[in-house]
Amino acid sequence: xxxxxxxxxxxxxxVIGLLGGCTRxxxxxxxxRIAVITMMQGGEFWGALKNGARNARTETGAVLEFMAPINExxxxxxxAYVEEAIAQRFDAIVLAPSHTTRLEDVVEQARSKGxxxxxxxxxxEKSKGDLFITADYFQVGLEMAEHAFSLFxxxxxxxxxxxxxxxxxxxxxxxxxxxxxxxxxxxxxxxxYATYSFTDEAIAKKITEEILxxxxxxxxxxxxxxxxxxxxxxxxxxxxxxxxxxxxxxxFEVQLLEERVIDALVVINNxxxxxxxxKAAIDLLKxxxxxxxxxxxxxxxxxxxxxxxxxxxxxxTIQ
Amino acid sequence: xxxxxxxxxxxxxxxxxxxxxxxxFTLIVSAILFSEFSSTVKDNATVSTREIVRQINANLxxxxxxxxxxxxxxxxxxxxxxSLGKEDVEDKLKTILSSRQDIVSVVLFDLEGNALLxxxxxxxxxxxxxxxxxxxxxxxxxKGNFYFTGPxxxxxxxxxxxxxxxxxxxxxxxxxxxxxxxxxxxxxxNFSAVSELAKNAKLGSTGYVYFIDNNNxxxxxxxxxxxNSNIINEDIDxxxxxxxxxFTNTFEGRERLVIIDTVNNARWRIVGVAFMxxxxxxxxxxxxxxxxxxxxxxxxxxxxxxxxxxxxxxxIKDLERLMVAVERGDFSxxxxxxxxxxxxxxxxxxxxxxxxxxxxxxDIVKSQELKRKFELDALQAKINPHFLxxxxxxxxxxxxxxxxxxVIRMISALAKLFRISISKGRDIITIGEELEHARNYxxxxxxxxxxxxxxxxxxxxxxxxxxxxxxxxxxxxxxxIYHGIKYLQEMGNITIKAYRRKPGAIVLEIxxxxxxxxxxxxxxxxxxxxxxxxxxxxxxxxxxxxxVQLYYGSDFGLEISSELDVGTLVRIVIPExxxxxxxxxxxx
Numbered sequence: 016x017x018x019x020x021x022x023x024x025x026x027x028x029x030v031i032g033l034l035g036g037c038t039r040x041x042x043x044x045x046x047x048r049i050a051v052i053t054m055m056q057g058g059e060f061w062g063a064l065k066n067g068a069r070n071a072r073t074e075t076g077a078v079l080e081f082m083a084p085i086n087e088x089x090x091x092x093x094x095a096y097v098e099e100a101i102a103q104r105f106d107a108i109v110l111a112p113s114h115t116t117r118l119e120d121v122v123e124q125a126r127s128k129g130x131x132x133x134x135x136x137x138x139x140e141k142s143k144g145d146l147f148i149t150a151d152y153f154q155v156g157l158e159m160a161e162h163a164f165s166l167f168x169x170x171x172x173x174x175x176x177x178x179x180x181x182x183x184x185x186x187x188x189x190x191x192x193x194x195x196x197x198x199x200x201x202x203x204x205x206x207x208y209a210t211y212s213f214t215d216e217a218i219a220k221k222i223t224e225e226i227l228x229x230x231x232x233x234x235x236x237x238x239x240x241x242x243x244x245x246x247x248x249x250x251x252x253x254x255x256x257x258x259x260x261x262x263x264x265x266x267f268e269v270q271l272l273e274e275r276v277i278d279a280l281v282v283i284n285n286x287x288x289x290x291x292x293x294k295a296a297i298d299l300l301k302x303x304x305x306x307x308x309x310x311x312x313x314x315x316x317x318x319x320x321x322x323x324x325x326x327x328x329x330x331x332t333i334q
Numbered sequence: 335x336x337x338x339x340x341x342x343x344x345x346x347x348x349x350x351x352x353x354x355x356x357x358x359f360t361l362i363v364s365a366i367l368f369s370e371f372s373s374t375v376k377d378n379a380t381v382s383t384r385e386i387v388r389q390i391n392a393n394l395x396x397x398x399x400x401x402x403x404x405x406x407x408x409x410x411x412x413x414x415x416x417s418l419g420k421e422d423v424e425d426k427l428k429t430i431l432s433s434r435q436d437i438v439s440v441v442l443f444d445l446e447g448n449a450l451l452x453x454x455x456x457x458x459x460x461x462x463x464x465x466x467x468x469x470x471x472x473x474x475x476x477k478g479n480f481y482f483t484g485p486x487x488x489x490x491x492x493x494x495x496x497x498x499x500x501x502x503x504x505x506x507x508x509x510x511x512x513x514x515x516x517x518x519x520x521x522x523x524n525f526s527a528v529s530e531l532a533k534n535a536k537l538g539s540t541g542y543v544y545f546i547d548n549n550n551x552x553x554x555x556x557x558x559x560x561x562n563s564n565i566i567n568e569d570i571d572x573x574x575x576x577x578x579x580x581f582t583n584t585f586e587g588r589e590r591l592v593i594i595d596t597v598n599n600a601r602w603r604i605v606g607v608a609f610m611x612x613x614x615x616x617x618x619x620x621x622x623x624x625x626x627x628x629x630x631x632x633x634x635x636x637x638x639x640x641x642x643x644x645x646x647x648x649x650i651k652d653l654e655r656l657m658v659a660v661e662r663g664d665f666s667x668x669x670x671x672x673x674x675x676x677x678x679x680x681x682x683x684x685x686x687x688x689x690x691x692x693x694x695x696x697d698i699v700k701s702q703e704l705k706r707k708f709e710l711d712a713l714q715a716k717i718n719p720h721f722l723x724x725x726x727x728x729x730x731x732x733x734x735x736x737x738x739x740x741v742i743r744m745i746s747a748l749a750k751l752f753r754i755s756i757s758k759g760r761d762i763i764t765i766g767e768e769l770e771h772a773r774n775y776x777x778x779x780x781x782x783x784x785x786x787x788x789x790x791x792x793x794x795x796x797x798x799x800x801x802x803x804x805x806x807x808x809x810x811x812x813x814x815i816y817h818g819i820k821y822l823q824e825m826g827n828i829t830i831k832a833y834r835r836k837p838g839a840i841v842l843e844i845x846x847x848x849x850x851x852x853x854x855x856x857x858x859x860x861x862x863x864x865x866x867x868x869x870x871x872x873x874x875x876x877x878x879x880x881x882v883q884l885y886y887g888s889d890f891g892l893e894i895s896s897e898l899d900v901g902t903l904v905r906i907v908i909p910e911x912x913x914x915x916x917x918x919x920x921x922x
Contacts, residue, residue, distance in 0.1 A: 066559070067563065070559060070560060266495065269495060270492060270493075273492065284563055284564070286559060286562075286563040287563040287564065287565055290560070290563065290565055291565070311564065321486075321487060321489065326486070326487050327562040327563075328562075329487075330487045330495055330497065331559070331562065331563070
């Protein structure tokens with residue numbers, strides 16, 4: 016063999032060796048680190064989301080760190096957590112922003128540093144992050160209203176109180192606009208009061224008591240968050256028929272549903288939301304295209320609560 | 335072979351042949367190996383997966399037997415309620431439960447839905463809420479058979495919503511010593527035991543085992559939450575189609591190996607799902623290694639083929655180069671080529687052939703030289719006889735006249751003439767010797783013709799020792815005498831000169847004032863062809879011309895000019911050579 020041929024063979028061997036050595040990022044040695052920042056600590060709603068995220072963690076081997084302020088309205092706390100996530104150089108952030116504008120700067124800051132930001136449940140006014148995963152809250156509002164109307168006799172006047180959790184979240188505003196749309200189309204139905212509890216059971220109870228005391232005509236309440244619903248239930252006066260449709264899957268709420276204190280529960284598949292947010296973050300990091308799909312929701316009544324479909328949603332946690 | 339390949343070199347053909355044969359052989363072997371290996375891997379994977387599923391099935395059966403034995407114990411206790419008392423029976427049941435993590439509660443209902451015996455303290459729902467539930471209705475109509483229901487959210491009490499699998503069976507219990515009544519036994523199990531059985535079963539790296547009941551409803555699935563949340567789906571339809579056994583199908587883009595087995599004593603089936611890509615991951619590695627080896631083999635084969643073909647064809651190439659050289663007329667190189675047997679034989683034959691050709695060529699050169707020598711000899715030989723006769727005749731005549739001096743002059747001139755003419759057999763003599771030969775000839779002829787002519791010989795300096803072929807001047811002089819001077823009334827004159835003519839030629843000039851020649855004769859003579867009569871004096875001239883040209887080439891020869899009644903001028907042109915030594919004559 017000539018010298019040239021020998022060097023050719025050596026080059027080929029070298030190329031093969033290089034190809035063999037070039038492997039992708041070893042996710043077992045160096046897993047992706049993802050910060051999951053929810054609106055608040057505790058609660059069935061966020062618990063289910065975290066549960067879903069944990070399932071995705073088990074499946075992918077990613078490292079998750081859960082961060083949340085104590086109160087849902089504490090967007091300053093959320094900003095601090097996002098900043099911390101940036102400082103700790105997380106690969107991605109799954110964020111349910113509790114304020115539509117105040118978190119915009121810090122999210123852009125994270126994205127400019129190459130951190131993938133997946134917005135879960137609620138979005139920002141100007142930004143959807145790298146991906147936005149949510150339920151169809153406007154549709155939820157419509158369905159809640161339609162179900163409420165079906166609970167009343169034809170021609171019966173409907174006067175509703177809408178009690179949301181926090182004012183600056185797109186999920187709340189979407190639900191409310193769905194409700195408003197449906198009420199505008201319904202004769203004899205009005206949303207007389209719309210206010211926020213800031214996820215505080217005591218505030219919710221106080222507001223409900225005050226409104227019910229001052230206005231005898233209120234016969235329908237929408238409680239758009241589980242703590243709020245608990246507060247509302249505690250404020251319901253004896254002997255006065257008030258229809259209640261609430262968000263949430265707490266055991267207390269389920270019992271109240273069975274007792275027909277709550278007429279319907281809105282269940283968002285938050286397990287799915289959490290799972291898909293983490294998966295999407297990893298997909299984005301791997302430059303794969305994440306699936307874009309609405310998170311499902313359901314309106315569960317006493318009659319449907321043990322049906323196969325709703326049973327799964329309502330009792331998401333299995334021992 | 336197709337026409338295209340006919341123009342290929344041996345090297346290319348051999349390279350291609352070796353490469354094609356060995357590469358296809360390698361490929362075939364690899365393909366066979368690969369298919370054998372992959373089918374073995376698949377078989378092994380199937381066997382081991384089936385074994386795992388069978389193992390889990392055995393454990394599950396064992397567990398179900400365990401539950402039925404507990405129910406048997408509960409049945410026995412139920413028959414002793416009246417004798418042992420309610421509290422005592424409940425305590426015994428609670429003892430069992432305290433040792434079991436997997437059993438949530440054991441309850442005996444009467445057929446109206448009232449709880450008779452219970453291990454849990456929580457208040458029960460209203461009887462009509464109990465009797466409406468599926469596990470109750472199934473058990474009551476079941477003629478003593480037991481049923482597994484679930485998984486479902488249990489609705490026994492209002493304070494808890496546990497996910498359970500419910501075992502229900504209609505049994506009889508004692509009301510009093512003599513009387514028995516029908517009731518419904520319930521055993522609620524959580525998933526801990528079942529999941530413990532199935533969750534650690536790893537088929538491949540993400541394969542799993544799940545259970546379905548006779549309605550194809552999932553009893554337990556390790557990814558239950560993901561299924562509940564509609565994140566993943568399970569291929570229940572395919573499992574419903576295949577009651578039992580092993581099959582492979584593609585579900586949601588992944589090929590899966592599904593193994594279904596029925597569970598004893600419960601109308602459940604166990605389904606093992608393994609993903610082909612994981613089972614065959616060893617095969618992927620094997621394939622990569624195989625591909626690398628194959629690639630290396632092919633590369634090495636190609637280089638080897640090139641090397642071998644080069645080794646085979648190089649001697650042929652060498653031989654070819656040699657042949658081309660021989661074609662161009664170069665016979666000098668010894669035609670030996672090292673290489674394989676055939677080429678060596680070929681080379682030997684070729685070298686023999688070349689030797690033979692060289693011999694033949696040498697022969698031709700030799701015979702040509704010989705032929706020329708014969709011709710020269712023959713030409714030289716023509717000079718002598720008449721002259722000798724005439725000379726000797728003159729000597730006889732002078733002797734009769736007692737002219738002793740004349741005889742001596744003549745004989746000594748004749749002797750010198752012959753000495754030079756013989757010149758020890760050499761063809762080449764000096765110009766000095768050649769002109770001396772001419773002088774002696776002229777002396778003899780002068781005596782014979784009684785001073786009828788006079789002559790002069792003039793040689794340029796430095797030419798005496800230059801070589802020339804011998805006996806070229808004398809024939810011209812002879813012609814001048816016989817055909818020019820002889821017929822002259824007045825005194826004849828012959829002038830001989832030797833001088834240089836550029837570049838590199840020597841001219842031997844013989845001029846006479848004889849009768850000269852007509853145009854016609856001159857032209858004939860100048861053509862140097864054909865036979866002339868001796869009268870015309872052409873033979874000598876032609877001989878000289880031919881000899882000069884034979885020896886020195888066609889650039890040299892004779893130049894003749896002549897005019898009637900004026901004379902003739904003959905110039906012999908020869909090349910100037912390196913001076914040589916004259917022949918040494920031994921003086922006696």
